[in-house]
Amino acid sequence: MTIFPPDPNLTALRLELGRLRGERGWSYDELARRSGLARRTLIEIEQGRTIGSLKTWHALAHALDVSVDHLFSTLCEGHTPPVDAAE
Secondary structure, eight states: OOOOOOOOOHHHHHHHHHHHHHHTTOOHHHHHHHHTOOHHHHHHHHTTSOOOOHHHHHHHHHHHTOOHHHHHHGGGTTSOOOOOTTO
């Protein structure tokens, strides 16, 4: 029997992006300038119209001065993350 993981919480991920941007008092234009991403891309991610690529999230993490781990940890919000098989 195959056990599939729960769906990633993409809503929590985009809300965390918005929270971090707001915490810094940055507009979409400011985050775009700092990340090298298009303003439209940022709006679409925060509004849930697109998810972005790994490269996009890497740029956002650097611009926001947080780890990619911090951003992606929100994907498991609402469910138990997998246990390390080595434990």
